């Protein structure tokens with residue numbers, strides 16, 4: 848019984864909207880669809896899962912922080928001194944380099960410098976991320 852009352856009331860309300868009722872229903876339907884859409888979708892490799900299936904690491908969320916980039920792409924050499932890399936935190940090793948200017952250091956980090964590989968070998972690091980990593984490294988080494 849309540850249902851019919853509600854339905855009648857709804858019908859009256861919708862009639863009140865007149866010509867826009869159809870549009871209202873359509874947008875309500877869209878809203879309901881988006882509300883009942885699954886929170887996450889599983890995409891099996893090889894399936895076409897649409898744009899939402901793009902890997903989480905694509906650059907849309909802005910640059911990674913300097914310390915994040917450093918840990919994943921630079922620490923292997925700059926924490927250990929491997930290949931003759933100036934160690935992070937070693938002010939003596941860094942001060943003559945810092946004297947060259949941050950811009951030069953960033954350019955060398957992006958393009959490579961002697962045994963220092965371009966971008967530290969990080970193929971998916973943007974120039975901006977490398978710059979943030981250099982700043983992180985330099986700040987920790989003065």
Ligand code: HEC
Nearest residue numbers: 920921924930931932944952955956961962963967980981
């Ligand atoms: C494979 C080892 C290796 C990795 C990985 C590496 N570096 Fe280096 N890096 C070196 C070496 C070796 C040098 C010293 C080069 C020289 O002075 O001849 C160096 C030097 C530098 C310098 C000083 C350049 C100059 O002009 O004095 C900066 C800045 C630098 N690295 C930043 C980074 C950053 C940022 C990363 C990560 C994105 C990174 N490096 C990853 C080995 C590495």
